[in-house]
Amino acid sequence: MKVRADIAELLRANVPHQDIARQLQVSRKTVSAAHRALQLPARVRGGGAPHASLEDAYRAHAVADADGHVRWTGPVDGTLPIVCHSGRSTPAPRVAFRLHHGRDPEGRLRRTCDMPGCAAGAHYADRLIREANRRADKAFAAIFGQPS
Template sequence: MKVRADVAELLRAGYSNTAIARMLGVDRECTVAPARAALGIPKVKPGFKAAGSIEDLFWRRVRPLDDGHMQWDGYRAKNGVPVLRHNGCNQTAHRVAFRIAHQREPEGRVRPGCDRDGCVAPACQTDRITRAEARKVDALYGAIFGGAA
């Protein structure tokens, strides 16, 4: 059986079948369980497990949607912003998602760059720098092809 590299990596990291299925948007019984058996990795013991990092906590609180975006199922502040608390520090889910996608701290406010309301998918998050770069690309496109992009 050919095992997906991302599934194998998360199995070796100790995640449960359910957590991996949620993170990657795959079927638990058809993709993750057979991969676990093929790799000879024992099932994770049930029970509460503290999140090792804020990124782990992020993945526990999101739900992939059919169109590639993600919905936040965790705590929201009074103003509706999705928030995580890890090791005594609060951070918005958007900032954590940005760090997951870009492997750097965001500059300025982080918000989704897609049209999906409340999306927290790491690939959709933008900061001041990525939005400025997108405006430059749009201007260049307009200069080459005429009109707005």
């Protein structure tokens, strides 16, 4: 496909497709086809540069509070924070857990704090952590007795 020089210039300047189409009086399909023909990296909604990794996409929307919670400023699915990268959506707590614990979560993740929407990896427990906590609770009870 032969790409018009003016379209190529605007695509390389990371101008949104709809703006290019409006400015140059061409269809968005033409702009998208030119984008593919030039083999440019995938665009991120909002006109920003694509994130290098899923973790970078998480960090772009995670804002740490002084009290250890992490507020999510990115997209949500209902109340679940979502990280979008390379055309896929991943729950932000799974990414945060991996960054904090250095491994993927086993089984279902459950938030351990009471801040709705918190996206701090330290504030989530997977099956392995919950099982370890139950074992520790049993050992504590065996040593010190049941709390009254």
